[in-house]
Amino acid sequence: MPFGKFVSLMIPWTILLLIGMYAIFLCLTKGLNQTNMDNRFAFGVWIFLDLSVIALGAGAFFTGFLVYIMKRDELRAVINSAVVLGFICYSGAILILMVDVGQPLRAWFTFWHPNIHSMLTEVTFCITCYLAVLSVEYAPLVLKNKKLKEIPAFLAMEYELHRIMPVLAGVGTFLSFFHQGSLGGLFGVLQAHPFAFREGLAIWPTTFFLFIISAAAAGPSFILLTTWIVSRISRKRLVSESVYTLLARISGSIPLVYVLLKSIDTFTWLNRTVPQMGLSGMSFFLWAPFNIWILFVEIIVFGLIPSLLLIFGGGRLRAGWLVASAALVCCGILLNRFVMTIQTLSLPTMAFDRFMLYTPSWQEISAFLFVVAYGVIIYSLSFRYLRLFPQETELDRN
Amino acid sequence: MSAKRAKYGMVIDVDRCTGCGACMIACAAENNVPPGPADSTDRTGITLMRIYRADNGKDFPENESVFFPVSCQQCDHHPPCVSVCPQNAVEVDAATGIVAQIPVRCLGCRYCMAACPYHARYFNWWDPVWPEGMERELNPDVSLRMRGVVEKCNLCFHRLQTAREKAAAEGRAEIIAGEYVPACVEACPAAAITFGDLLDEESEVHRLSQRGESFRLLERLGTGPKVYYTSEREWVRALAEKDPASTPGRTAATD
Amino acid sequence: MLPWIYGFTWQTGNVIFLSIFYCVVAVIFGSFGIAVIRAYRDLTSGRLNEIRWHVDFDDLPEFAKTCRHVFSGEIEYQVCRNGFDCRSCKTHSGIIGVHMGANASYTGNESPSGLTIQSDCMYHRGHTWVHRESDRTLTIGLDPLAERLLWSRGKAELPEVGSRLHVNGAGWYFRNGGSRVRVLSPVDGEVVAVGGRDEGFYLKVNPGDDSDLRHLLKGTEVYPWMTREIERLEILLGADGDGINLADGGVLLDDVAASYPELNWENILAQMLLES
Secondary structure (H helix, E strand, C coil), X not given: CCHHHHHHHHHHHHHHHHHHHHHHHHHHHHCHHHCCCCCCCCCCHHHHHHHHHHHHCHHHHHHHHHHHHCCCHHHHHHHHHHHHHHHHHHHHHHHHHHHHCCCHHHCCHHHHCCCCCCHHHHHHHHHHHHHHHHHHHHHHHHHCCCCHHHCXXXXXXXXXXXXXXXHHHHHHHHHHHHXXXXXXXXXXXXXXXXXXXXXXXXXXXXXXXXXXXXXHHHHHHHHHHHHHHHHHHHCCXXXXXXXXXXXXXXXXXXXXXXXXXXXXXXXXXHHHHHHHCCCCHHHHHHCCCCCCHHHHHHHHHHHHHHHHHHHHHCCCCCHHHHHHHHHHHHHHHHHHHHHHHHHHHHCCCCCCCCCCCCCCCHHHHHHHHHHHHHHHHHHHHHHHHCCCCCCHHHHCCC | CCCCCCCEEXXXXXXCCCCCCHHHHHHHHHCCCCCCCCCXXXXXXXXXXXEEEEECCCCCCCCCEEEEEECXXXXXXXXXXXXXXXXXXXXXXXXXXXXXXXXXXXXCCCHHHHHCCCCCCEECCCCCCCCCCHHHHCCCCCCCCCCCCEECCCCCHHHHHHHHHHHHHCCCCCCCCCCCCCHHHHHCCCCCEEEEECCCCCCHHHXXXXXXXXXXXXXXXXXCCCEEEECCCHHHHHHCCCCHHHCCCCCEECC | CCCCCCCCCCCHHHHHHHHHHHHXXXXXXXXXXXXXXXXXXXXXXXXXXXXXXXXXXXXXCHHHHECXXXXXXXXXXXXXXXCCCHHHCHHHHHHHHHCCCCCCCCCCCCCHHHCCCCCCCEEECCCEEEEECCCCCEEEEECHHHHHHCCCCCEEECCCCCCEECCCCEEEEEEEXXXXXXXXXXXXXXXXXXXXXXXXXXXXXXXXXCCCXXXXXXXXXXXXXXXXXXXXXXXXXXXXXXXXXXXXXXXXXXXXXXXXXXXXXXXXXXHHCCCC
């Protein structure tokens, strides 16, 4: 792609990035009154964004796990791309978290006075450690740039970093398990909100485990989706058909397991957890617009259908179908995160309480889009100047 | 310091409450709550004590309503806000049972607000600003909270300190019941709120809390609130545990 | 966080949580530190050439890494994992052990796409040839494919007489303006003379006592390798343009680069000369 065309494609994203930066500047200087969050909606679209991008970024740990620990060498074709996506997602999430808290300069308090009983402590510790891991994993990709490689120190560093990759992949997997889970636990422990509350297995509520599995499901789907999109835009074949098929199989089977467990969990919650609190499970679905359709869409339309398509359509269906199914799986995970954050907070807890909704302010939306634009720009630059898909040259035959 | 272990709590007679809001005003004035800016709403303002209205859902002439003054319910058993705070900014005072927010340690993540079933926690969305001259009316016993931290009712803990200091000055080891009373209790014109040590079996608050007509909000959650409500009316008592979905649209929050 | 920080407790959960955290931090920064120390050692101990080749080789597409024994038909499919250094390769020694000298009798002179392969030369995967002279020195030159690619690509920067070369290290460079193309050294040894295009060779090397040249292609392997490399070049050319037919009437043009100036030659040359 010529440089001029690349720049012209980046211009709209840069504008979005600048608007987002201004919104973030407003929030940091004037305070969170710039948002439409309130005492009831203490968490808004930003927390939804954090949960979502961290789930989508799970491809980094999962692919790393498969490549370096399980030795599935086929997936080396997408590991670099997965690392960049992971880095973007985690750094974006941490950035927005820093804007989201009232006193960002006190962020270190969590490390200094940690309350180990809080799921948020676990999340904070794990995602900062994991961002460090991802940065170290991203570094060799940058150092491998043709021009940078000329510098001896960079070359040696790149080579040596590559050798410690399996260790980092192992640590990354360990950390990811815990923080993906803790993000689920974040809401599962809220006894105040019977809609989100789940009973525990060991010391964690069931959402802890569901979030791990759903993140593992979203990761490969998102990699499949981005690889296909980038391949369409750049008009290059980036990975071989067999990699697509393998990714489709992985991103089909894990959601299927997830859908099964999620259904079991939902039934247990409807028939055991909620009645034990003296409430009727179905009563949570009486509040428009969050009626029962949302559960149906999450489990069937965004869960069961695409995972079956991905598993059985792997070799037979056209790429378009696989990609659409992967997109649906991602949507399913996003909807789940939306339900856990926004719907949970909108439901009343006391009899004289109200059902409430909230509309994000332009500052919140711009900051949200800032992360998207930031992701697109970092990924595009990485794709242009670094080697994200090792099979690219090999496959580039007309 | 008081060696005796206490468990401060209150009983609010909702049959007496007229919803006048005196407790809310007294609370805000006592605790140096800044007036909300022009663009603040009932959802962003700080009301450490807030009155909710509910009705029995019937038409005139059978209609009846009730007011629930809701502040921090001072949960006694695993308060949800304590375990979720990532940096131990919520502490339970073992000597008094008071659940207190430590604003100087608060990061403003607002997880505790999501975790509180009573929506009794409030976030400082704005910098605290008082109109010209009004800052002279600030209570010197209560420190101000900065923008971006969470706060809540701590049963006017500073009043307990004052009472203790007075007792110490007079050579007493213990404060006398009645020496320590939160501002809302003092302000209620209907004397609907009774305050005291729930562990003290001779106290009025203990007696009232043990009555059959007394109840607590969302007792099913097992958080053991130390704020009791009492009402002679059956339907009012039922509100405490009622599924909010069973009366959608019939209730409303007021200031 | 730390035992002397206000609020720290020795509760089991707290201790376990923090221990795990410190372990994780130690592993992350420890492994990073090890990488930094190793990189420093690599820089000071002069392992850089070896590493450069290792990194470049790692990046080559599998198609370019086909084992020499596939060319000779001895194995169906094998991708080289040994940096084209057959001297330390188990597969190679295994196969050579079975039928040593299978190629020795080969004397044919073939010319794929008009490129003449010399039967008395050995070829390196980086497109150089090596000829053993009677005085035990080795003459090194560019093979016909590289010669045609580099015809008009600037000036050769040859090493000084007396400097040492290592297999798969940098042999010499071609500089053209700001860009530079590396030619891999096919052998170990000391440079005893330098030439140029007009002399018909680029370097003369004295390998010393150790003149193990097992890693070089010879005999029947060369033709299929060269054919495959021409195919690879065609792919690379096609990738950047609209598919160019290299062989004009079956013969490769003398100066390929000059005929297609619009292509990204820096990249194509790097790929062909295994710089990736």
